[in-house]
Amino acid sequence: MRFELTKEFIDSLCEAIELKDEKATLDLIEKLHAADIAEIYDELDIDEAKFIHLLLEDEKSSDVLVELEDDVREKFLQSMPSMEIAKKIIYGIDSDDAADIIGTFSDEKQQEILTHIDDIVQAGDIVDLLNYDEDSAGGLMAKELVAVNENWNITKSLREMRKQAEELDDVFFVYVTDDDNILKGTLSLKKLLLLSESINIKTACNKEVISVNVETPSEEVANIMDKYDLVALPVIDSIGRLVGRITIDDVVDVIREEAGKDYQMMSGISEDIESTDNVLVQTRARMPWLIIAMFGGILSSRVIYQFTGELSFLPQMAMFIPMITGMGGNVGIQSSAIIIQGLANNSLGIESPFKKLIKEFLIALVNGSILSTIILVFNLLTSDSYIITIAVSIALFSVILFATLFGTFVPLILDRFKIDPALATGPFITTVDDISGVFIYLAICKLLLGVLG
Amino acid sequence: MRFELTKEFIDSLCEAIELKDEKATLDLIEKLHAADIAEIYDELDIDEAKFIHLLLEDEKSSDVLVELEDDVREKFLQSMPSMEIAKKIIYGIDSDDAADIIGTFSDEKQQEILTHIDDIVQAGDIVDLLNYDEDSAGGLMAKELVAVNENWNITKSLREMRKQAEELDDVFFVYVTDDDNILKGTLSLKKLLLLSESINIKTACNKEVISVNVETPSEEVANIMDKYDLVALPVIDSIGRLVGRITIDDVVDVIREEAGKDYQMMSGISEDIESTDNVLVQTRARMPWLIIAMFGGILSSRVIYQFTGELSFLPQMAMFIPMITGMGGNVGIQSSAIIIQGLANNSLGIESPFKKLIKEFLIALVNGSILSTIILVFNLLTSDSYIITIAVSIALFSVILFATLFGTFVPLILDRFKIDPALATGPFITTVDDISGVFIYLAICKLLLGVLG
Numbered sequence: 001m002r003f004e005l006t007k008e009f010i011d012s013l014c015e016a017i018e019l020k021d022e023k024a025t026l027d028l029i030e031k032l033h034a035a036d037i038a039e040i041y042d043e044l045d046i047d048e049a050k051f052i053h054l055l056l057e058d059e060k061s062s063d064v065l066v067e068l069e070d071d072v073r074e075k076f077l078q079s080m081p082s083m084e085i086a087k088k089i090i091y092g093i094d095s096d097d098a099a100d101i102i103g104t105f106s107d108e109k110q111q112e113i114l115t116h117i118d119d120i121v122q123a124g125d126i127v128d129l130l131n132y133d134e135d136s137a138g139g140l141m142a143k144e145l146v147a148v149n150e151n152w153n154i155t156k157s158l159r160e161m162r163k164q165a166e167e168l169d170d171v172f173f174v175y176v177t178d179d180d181n182i183l184k185g186t187l188s189l190k191k192l193l194l195l196s197e198s199i200n201i202k203t204a205c206n207k208e209v210i211s212v213n214v215e216t217p218s219e220e221v222a223n224i225m226d227k228y229d230l231v232a233l234p235v236i237d238s239i240g241r242l243v244g245r246i247t248i249d250d251v252v253d254v255i256r257e258e259a260g261k262d263y264q265m266m267s268g269i270s271e272d273i274e275s276t277d278n279v280l281v282q283t284r285a286r287m288p289w290l291i292i293a294m295f296g297g298i299l300s301s302r303v304i305y306q307f308t309g310e311l312s313f314l315p316q317m318a319m320f321i322p323m324i325t326g327m328g329g330n331v332g333i334q335s336s337a338i339i340i341q342g343l344a345n346n347s348l349g350i351e352s353p354f355k356k357l358i359k360e361f362l363i364a365l366v367n368g369s370i371l372s373t374i375i376l377v378f379n380l381l382t383s384d385s386y387i388i389t390i391a392v393s394i395a396l397f398s399v400i401l402f403a404t405l406f407g408t409f410v411p412l413i414l415d416r417f418k419i420d421p422a423l424a425t426g427p428f429i430t431t432v433d434d435i436s437g438v439f440i441y442l443a444i445c446k447l448l449l450g451v452l453g
Numbered sequence: 454m455r456f457e458l459t460k461e462f463i464d465s466l467c468e469a470i471e472l473k474d475e476k477a478t479l480d481l482i483e484k485l486h487a488a489d490i491a492e493i494y495d496e497l498d499i500d501e502a503k504f505i506h507l508l509l510e511d512e513k514s515s516d517v518l519v520e521l522e523d524d525v526r527e528k529f530l531q532s533m534p535s536m537e538i539a540k541k542i543i544y545g546i547d548s549d550d551a552a553d554i555i556g557t558f559s560d561e562k563q564q565e566i567l568t569h570i571d572d573i574v575q576a577g578d579i580v581d582l583l584n585y586d587e588d589s590a591g592g593l594m595a596k597e598l599v600a601v602n603e604n605w606n607i608t609k610s611l612r613e614m615r616k617q618a619e620e621l622d623d624v625f626f627v628y629v630t631d632d633d634n635i636l637k638g639t640l641s642l643k644k645l646l647l648l649s650e651s652i653n654i655k656t657a658c659n660k661e662v663i664s665v666n667v668e669t670p671s672e673e674v675a676n677i678m679d680k681y682d683l684v685a686l687p688v689i690d691s692i693g694r695l696v697g698r699i700t701i702d703d704v705v706d707v708i709r710e711e712a713g714k715d716y717q718m719m720s721g722i723s724e725d726i727e728s729t730d731n732v733l734v735q736t737r738a739r740m741p742w743l744i745i746a747m748f749g750g751i752l753s754s755r756v757i758y759q760f761t762g763e764l765s766f767l768p769q770m771a772m773f774i775p776m777i778t779g780m781g782g783n784v785g786i787q788s789s790a791i792i793i794q795g796l797a798n799n800s801l802g803i804e805s806p807f808k809k810l811i812k813e814f815l816i817a818l819v820n821g822s823i824l825s826t827i828i829l830v831f832n833l834l835t836s837d838s839y840i841i842t843i844a845v846s847i848a849l850f851s852v853i854l855f856a857t858l859f860g861t862f863v864p865l866i867l868d869r870f871k872i873d874p875a876l877a878t879g880p881f882i883t884t885v886d887d888i889s890g891v892f893i894y895l896a897i898c899k900l901l902l903g904v905l906g
Contacts, residue, residue, distance in 0.1 A: 007803045031661075035680045043803060162647055170684065171643040172625050189642040190624040194615055208484075226709065227488045229702035231623065231684055248701050249682035252708065256679065259712030260794060266719055267790030267878075268783050275795040276802040279815045286787050286820060293783045294824055297776025298831065304772040311768035318764050318771035319757040322778050322887045323750025329782070330721050330746050330880050334739050337720030341713060342728040349729040350460045350496060362732045367739060371747055378751065425720075427783050430883075434775045 003036045010043050017048045026055050034063035041068060042276065046075055062089050066097045074104055082109060086116030095122065096142035096250070099129035128243075137221050138214035140254070141235045141244030144168050147175045150184050150202040154195050161192070173232050175242055176205040183234055183242040185209050211236050214243060221246060222254045223346045261422065262344060266337065268293070268427040289427040296431030300325075300438050307442040310449055316385055317445050320392045323375075324441045327396060328403040328433035331367065335360055335407030336429050340421050343411065353412050357405060364404035372397040387448045395441035402440070403433045456489045463496050470501045479508050487516035494521060495729065499528055515542050519550045527557055535562060539569030548575065549595035549703070552582035581696075590674050591667035593707070594688045594697030597621050600628045603637050603655040607648050614645070626685050628695055629658040636687055636695040638662050664689050667696060674699060675707045676799045714875065715797060719790065721746070721880040742880040749884030753778075753891050760895040763902055769838055770898050773845045776828075777894045781852040781886035784820070788813055788860030789882050793874050796864065806865050810858060817857035825850040840901045848894035855893065856886045 009028070016024035029037055029052060037056070041049040041064070053061055053076070065073055077085060090098045090113065102110050110130070117123040125143040132138025146164045148157040157174065165171050174192065176185040185205035195204055211234045212221055225233055225248060235244040257272075264272065268289035273282055304311070304321075311317055339356070342348040348356075372393040379389035407429055411421035462481070469477035482490055482505060490509075494502040494517070506514055506529070518526055530538060543551045543566065555563050563583070570576040578596040585591025599617045601610040610627065618624050627645065629638040638658035648657055664687045665674055678686055678701060688697040710725075717725065721742035726735055757764070757774075764770055792809070795801040801809075825846040832842035860882055864874035 005803060007805075010803060033661075033663075033681060035682075158646065165643055165647065168643070170625075170641065172623075172684065188623065189646065190618055190621070193611065193642065193646065194618065208486075210486075226702075226705050228486060229488075231625065231701060248684060248705070249679075252679050252701070252705060255705065255708055256712070256798070259709070259716070260798075263712070263716055263719070263790060263794060266716065267786045269787055269790065273791065274800050275791045275809060275812075276800070276804065279812060279819060282791075282812075282816050283819050286784075286816070287823070290780065290783060290787075290820065290824060291827070293779055294776065294828065297773070297779050298828075300775035300779075301772035304775070305769070308768050308772075311771050312765065315761050315764035315768060315771075316758070318768075318774065319754035319761075320750070321771065321774045322753035322757070322891055323747065325775050325778060326746055326750050326753075326782075326883060326887050327743065329779075329883065330743060331739075333720045333879070334722055334743075337716060337722065338726065338728045338735075341716060345709070345713075347727050347729070350458060350463060351729060352460075356728060359728075359732060359735075363735050363739070366732060366736045367743065370740065371743060374744070375747065375751075426786070430779060430782065434779050438775055 003032055005036070005039055005043070010040070013040065013052075014044070014048065017044075017051050020051075022055055025052060029055075034060060035067045037064045038067035038069075038072075041072055049076070058088060059092060062091075062093045065089055065101065066093060070104065073101070077101075077105075082112035083116045086113045087118075090117055090122075090126075091119070094142045094144055095125040095129055096140065096244075098122070099126050100134075102126060103130055103134065132214060135218045136214065137212045137216040137218065137233075137235045137246060138244070140218055140221060140250050141214070141246045143244050145175055145234075145242075145245045146171050146173075147177050147181075147242060148187070148201055150176050150178055150200075150205070152201050153197065154192065154199050154201070154204065155197040157187075157201055158192065158197075170247070173245075175234050175245070176201055177242050181241045183209065183211055183236050183240060186234065209234065212246075213238065218251075218254045219258055219344070220346075222251045222258065225251045226255070258344060262340060262425075265420075265422040266333070266425040293427045293431050296427075296435060300435050303435060303439045304442065307446060310442065310446050314385065314387065314445070314449065316383075316388055317391075317442065320388065320395075320441065321438060323392070324395055324399055324437045325434040327371070328399040328437035329430035331364075331400050332403035332407035332429040332433045333425065335404045336411050336425050339408055339411045340425060343415050343421050356412070357408055360404050360408040361401070364401045367404070368397040368400035371400065387445065387452055391441065391445040391448050395437075395444050398440050398444075399433070399437045402436055403429075406432065406436075456485055458489070458492055458496070463493070466493070466505075467497070467501065470497075470504050473504075475508055478505060482509075487513060488520045490517045491520035491522075491525075494525055494529075502529070511541060512545055515544075515546045518542055518554065519546060523557065526554070530554075530557075535565035536569045539566045540571075543570055543575075543579075544572075547595045547597055548578040548582055549593065549697075551575070552579050552592075553587075555579060556583055556587065585667060588671045589667065590665045590669040590671065590686075590688045590699060591697070593671055593674060593703050594667075594699045596697050598628055598687075598695075598698045599624055599626075600630050600634075600695060601640070601654055603629050603631055603653075603658070605654050606650065607645065607652050607654070607657065608650045610640075610654055611645065611650075623700070626698075628687055628698070629654055630695050634695055635693045636662065636664055636689050639687065662687065665699075666691065671704075671707045672711055672797070673799075675704045675711065678704045679708070711797060715793060715878075718873075718875040719786070719878040746880045746884050749880075749888060753888050756888060756892045757895065760899060763895065763899050767838065767840065767898070767902065769836075769841055770844075770895070773841065773848075773894065774891060776845070777848055777852055777890045778887040780824070780849060781856040781890035782883035784817075784853050785856035785860035785882040785886045786878065788857045789864050789878050792861055792864045793878060796868055796874050809865070810861055813857050813861040814854070817854045820857070821850040821853035824853065840898065840905055844894065844898040844901050848890075848897050851893050851897070852886070852890045855889055856882075859885065859889075 013028050102113055114123050146161050148160055174187045178184050185207045186209050187205045210228055214235055214237055231248050233246045237243050269285050270288045271285040273285045376393040383389045410424040414424055415421040466481050555566055567576050599614050601613055627640045631637055638660040639662050640658045663681055667688055667690055684701045686699045687695055690696050722738050723741045724738035726738045829846040836842050863877040867877055868874040
């Protein structure tokens with residue numbers, strides 16, 4: 001039942017498209033899931049994809065558009081008149097997907113599309129959703145849900161539910177509200193099926209309901225759904241009224257995106273790119289941090305320049321520059337990564353930042369002692385310069401201390417000031433550790449040269 | 454309804470525990486979700502946690518154990534007799550959780566616990582699950598599910614369902630099988646509620662069912678559930694018989710773990726640790742890559758040693774060592790990260806590895822040209838050594854080319870040989886790029902000194 005995209009498949013599809021053979025094309029894609037067709041579009045040029053798209057049934061073609069990557073979808077829709085977007089695409093899809101699609105257009109075009117939506121309830125839902133920050137519960141939720149009044153009994157609820165649920169894709173929970181639409185509880189469909197029909201909803205429902213406010217940030221929504229193993233989560237406004245529900249599939253996307261973002265930050269990539277993006281897009285995403293790192297390199301070179309005198313006297317000093325900068329970078333990345341992951345997963349516990357720094361200091365002492373002892377023994381056996389032998393060990397120890405504390409401290413501070421702590425990874429940390437590392441190392445060499453030389 | 458763990462809460466809880474005040478302790482935790490209580494255990498020492506645990510009802514206490522981190526749970530259970538584990542903990546929890554818990558014990562203890570389980574069906578399910586690789590669909594799935602025969606009608610199915618579903622937590626789908634238990638389709642509970650009661654299941658069910666084999670790797674399971682927005686996924690054996698089902702909450706854990714693992718690999722951390730782990734655990738997780746990186750540093754120092762003659766003649770050569778190694782590391786990490794994320798998300802598309810290398814080569818040409826031109830202009834304006842000015846630009850260009858291709862090539866090769874490509878990130882890439890970077894740079898300096906000097 002599952003489809004695997006192969007080069008052969010794309011080749012025969014392209015052949016059918018080139019021949020304008022509608023039947024052969026449809027035969028190839030008709031049975032595929034919308035997500036698979038969206039994946040196929042990625043491999044085609046825009047005209048080929050459009051040829052396929054016109055062959056799909058209305059509902060399937062909207063589903064495919066929902067599944068497309070943002071950039072592909074934009075290309076797709078930019079030439080389409082507002083009326084067609086409203087009648088053919090927005091019609092029949094869930095309010096959250098509709099808002100996501102409309103949200104990518106200019107304000108003017110949004111207005112145009114909205115006026116063409118016949119279903120006033122749907123249009124109203126979309127307008128409501130467009131007002132929320134896309135990184136909040138309001139931006140994630142859909143307005144479509146099944147709600148029953150706490151004073152109804154099971155029979156009446158089932159009847160009402162049948163009415164409300166007809167147009168919904170997946171219903172797993174029924175939400176229970178009072179006369180003012182205040183959320184009071186939830187009821188799983190399973191319970192609805194199992195209970196005797198005369199029981200009152202108020203007694204049957206689960207009142208310990210976990211909900212979020214429309215303004216809860218999406219990262220927190222993801223953490224809550226993950227922690228409590230939820231499949232759907234009701235969203236309430238500031239006075240407790242039920243306004244929407246978030247389903248787990250949207251949150252899986254949030255989790256993947258967040259994880260991907262942190263990973264890219266650490267790799268020094270400034271935009272969300274994939275290996276299939278073209279050379280220009282990829283260069284633009286990689287260049288900013290490389291330029292920053294290069295200026296960091298220039299700063300390092302100025303630091304080393306100050307020690308040219310010592311270097312010409314003892315050129316072997318240069319030998320350990322890569323080790324010192326490399327170790328500083330590695331240690332700094334380790335420390336910052338642990339803090340950043342802890343912040344992202346909300347797993348830092350209740351330890352105070354001060355206690356964390358103390359603990360990192362201890363770790364740095366242990367790591368620094370072990371590693372500088374190893375290199376001390378190695379250099380005693382192999383090096384002919386006592387000054388370098390001593391300087392390397394002291395510098396390595398100091399650099400490990402500095403890089404550990406700096407790597408712990410910076411993300412904590414950034415987080416305190418509500419800046420994404422993941423900024424403090426990758427090229428930033430390694431560049432700062434490079435500059436401070438060479439300075440510490442060469443300054444110690446110079447000092448020892450002055451004392452012992 | 455949501456609980457936030459604070460230092461004040463832990464303090465008052467610890468006070469109640471110290472006074473052995475059972476009522477005050479229960480008052481504090483009774484209403485909390487099992488996941489919250491599990492989080493609290495993380496902040497307590499083992500005796501405090503045990504005091505709380507004995508106060509919980511049987512079902513709640515099993516739920517808390519399921520939610521605990523593996524290491525905390527192990528501490529908790531190691532002193533408990535097999536009989537108690539079987540009767541108090543395993544009893545009443547889902548087969549997948551039961552198998553996860555039992556799987557952490559020695560074979561001998563597993564046998565002991567299994568013999569104490571009264572419910573022979575549950576014991577059988579657990580034995581079945583223990584046989585699967587924990588990173589496969591078989592290791593993720595639970596045996597508990599609701600299945601109906603394709604030849605039944607809705608009324609009979611509802612009746613059967615009521616019987617089967619009673620002991621299940623969440624039921625969202627009913628699986629449809631034939632007389633040989635071969636999976637034929639699925640039916641959502643919503644559809645069950647909406648359909649007329651006399652309809653035959655065969656006609657009502659969705660036959661385009663997406664399923665996985667017991668041996669499908671968990672990463673692939675996660676990708677499938679994410680791509681098709683599934684809440685539950687049936688698992689079949691090699692001849693198509695329905696053997697279990699995977700729910701989205703378990704897959705969210707897989708996605709988080711995979712993302713966390715890649716992130717930790719990139720940060721050069723060899724075990725799954727958190728900032729709350731103690732100094733010893735953290736040191737053990739950080740030390741391996743640091744030692745490898747240090748030996749990389751020693752290799753770099755040997756490379757530089759070969760150029761001591763040139764360095765004593767022109768000590769300014771040392772100035773740009775950190776820039777060259779730093780840029781090599783950054784470029785290499787960028788390239789490897791894009792490939793590794795593409796492999797993890799299954800988004801590399803159908804481009805062949807060869808085409809990817811060609812594209813990366815183009816990106817490297819563009820990046821290398823831009824950056825080496827910038828540094829050329831800068832050095833022309835500020836440096837007094839033409840040799841260094843030219844050498845830095847040529848070396849930077851070459852290092853960017855090398856690091857880009859190496860960072861792309863290695864994860865692709867590792868993946869081809871079924872080794873986790875994420876190994877090719879972090880300290881490994883930066884260390885290799887450091888060594889090759891200093892060699893390229895100093896060799897070019899030496900060459901130019903020979904020609905121009």
